[in-house]
Amino acid sequence: MVGWDAVSWLLALFGFLLVRHEFALSERMWVIAAAYVAAAIGLQVVGGFATHLYLGRSKVGSFDEVTSLAQIVVANSVILGATFYIAAPLFSRGIAFVMPALAFLFMAAGRWVFRMARQQDRRRRTEHPGVPALIYGAGDAGHQLAGLVDSSGDSPYSIVGFIDDDPRLRFLRVNGYRVLGRGVDLVAAARAAHAEVVVLAISQASPQLIQDVSDRCTEAGLDLVVVPPLREMISGRIDLDELRAFNVADLLGRRPIETELSEIAGYVTGKVVLVTGAGGSIGSELARQVSQLGPSKLILLDRDESALHATKLSLDGDGLLDTDDTVLCDIRDQGALCAAFARLAPEVVFHAAALKHLPMLERFPEEGWKTNVLGTLNVLECAATNGVQHFVNISTDKAADATSVLGQTKRLAERLTAWYAGETGMSFLSVRFGNVLGSRGSVLDTFRAQIERGGPLTVTDPEVSRFFMTIPEACELVLQAAAIGHPGDVLVLDMGEPVRIIDVARRLIEESGKDIQISFSGLRDGEKLHEVLLSAEERSRHTAHPLITQVSVPHLSPADVLANRLDLDDLEVPMSHQGDSSRKRIR
Incomplete structure (x- = not known):
């Protein structure tokens, strides 16, 4: 030089x-x-x-x-x-x-x-050229990918061309590779160029685009590989080792979640934080994320000793369970619960303990009442009488236009939380979101278990859809919501576009490589075809975070709850044993 x-x-x-x-x-x-x-x-x-x-x-x-x-x-x-x-x-x-x-x-x-x-x-010197690959996306990710393939001596792929939906790029060449057409030309271009793999190089592709490309690749016998979302990359740079097969999580979309750690740290750092239901999927992930924000003490509370042990082990590798930061307690037991609050003096509480399986609560509504309503009331009462400054109730999208016992009990929990916020003036609020992929008992676990057994996969209805989010995403937004919420708020997380359950089932079957049938069982009691995040009467308002909106719910005092709950017949219960499909509602 x-x-x-x-x-x-x-x-x-x-x-x-x-x-x-x-x-x-x-x-x-x-x-x-x-x-x-x-x-x-x-x-x-x-x-x-x-x-x-x-x-x-x-x-x-x-x-x-x-x-x-x-x-x-x-x-x-x-x-x-x-x-x-x-x-x-x-x-x-x-x-x-x-x-x-x-x-x-x-x-x-x-x-x-x-x-x-x-x-x-x-x-010319590449001894073992990689699998012929057609790259979908000639933007920044596509350029990075072409540069990596060209500079790697043992790249698993050999680029044969690009596809891009932008008509202005029809004459573009990326590192000498031509743009061969638009998205509608995908299969034809792949066949003409003898491609065996399609690499989706769009780091923020929508779930609809991903599913459409996946369907067409499956029909044409092409393998689909995706560039990971931005949040999974290091500094936004692609690495060939990070390319992976299309999986179920890609159906959720790939919106980067931006968290203001300074806002979160303000109400967690240096504080005594208690997480109820800490042995569950959401509770354990909340505990892991809170532990990284420097609380003076993190208390894990659950009635399941094995689940507590697993969470504690994942946090610090110490499974002795001989310190006061693990509490074995049932939130239904008000005396034991308030004794723990008085002894440990938490300043921030994340209430994740709940019964959540809709069909089970339809059969045993009194259990949902005892845990989701009375249990939440116990936690709220203990928090209010022991000076808790921040209380976050983990709710569900099923509380909007509730048609099930699960939805109605969680709706009552939201209203009770709002009442305590008004009485104490403290930051007591609820956070509402939909299903989380990978949680215990989720559709993902169910389908994988059915695949292991050889099928069939049971789906209630071909058109049934649900909102989904990964556990880390949901917990990150819960922490963010709690930082920007006001007393009595119900904060609703943006779950993106709803995903059809049948698409999740088909994706898992394709990943398994097995020939497994899908059967349809019909909607169960209390189950909706499509969930909503807001009821017809609720009006959402924007917050400081683009993925979080706020709604208000009517306050409900504990006295009104207890006075109107004198027997279990007031709870919404299927009347099938009486030959009547009518339902009674919680008052």
Whole structure:
């Protein structure tokens, strides 16, 4: 590079003198021009080593390297132009302005030729070319992917072309690879180019696009590989090792969740935090995320000792369970619960303990009442009487337009939380979201168990859909919601677009590689075809976070709950044993 840059200054000199003076210069002008070039070469070498340009600071031919090169050339031209203008009255100002530009062009051209030759040589020397791959997406992710494939000596893929839905890119070439068509041309382009794999290089693709591409690839016998969402990358950069097969989580969409850690840390750091239901899927993940925010003490409360042990083990590797930060207690037992609150003095409470299986609560509504209503009332009462400053009740989308025992009991819990917020003036609020993938007893676990047994997979209805979110996403937004919410709020998390359960089932069957049937059982008692996050009467309002909205619910005092709950017949229960499909509602 040093030699080429020196030659570039000589070529620039001869080019300038030929075009501008046709070599018809006086002897003194020749001396001045030669001195200028010699000085320029000297400054170029010194500047190049001083800025590490010649010591591997940037990849040869990269934008960073050419930018550094331009800065050195400009600096040289300013220094030399000023010096020679003062010291040599006959100095041609054209040399100071034109020659550096010509020299820079020669330097950059040499690097471009070097980079192209090296790239072509690498492609020729690849002993085991990868699987022919068609890249869907010619944007930033597609460009990064092409660069990685070209620079890798053992890439698993060999690019045969690109597909992009933007009509303005129809003549684009990415690292020499042509855009072969738009999304509708996917299958035809793949067959024409003999592609075996389609790589979806859109890091924020919608669930609908992912599912559509997956369906077409399946029909055409093509494998689908996806670029991970931005939140799974390091600094937004793609790595070939991060490319993976399309999975169920991709159906949820890939919106990056931005969390203001400073806001969250403000009400958690240095505080005593208690998590009820800490052995459950949501409670344990909340505990893990809270532990990273520096609470003075994190208390785990659950009635399941094995679940408590598992959560404690995942947090610090200590499974002794001999410290007061693990509490074995049932939230139905008000005396034991309030004794724990009085002894440990929590300042922040995340209430995740609940019964959540809809069909089971339809059969045993009194259990839902005891845990989801009376249990929540116990936690609220203990929190209020022991000075808890922040209380977050984990609710569900089934509380909106509730048609099930689960939904109605959680709705009552929201209203009780709002009442206590009004009475105490403290930040008592609820956070409502839909299903979480991977939680215990979720549809994902059910389907995988049925696949292991050889099927069939049972789906209630071909059109049934649900809102889904991963457990870490849900807990991250719960923490964020609690930071921006006001007393009595019900904060609703944006779950994205609803996903059809049958699409989840088909995706899991494809991942298993087994021939498994899907059977339809029909909607169960209290179950909706499509869930909603807000009821018809609720009006949402924006909050400071784009993925969180706020609604208000009517307050409900504990006295009203207990006075109207004198027997279990007031709870909504199927009347099938009486031959009547009518239902009674919780008052």
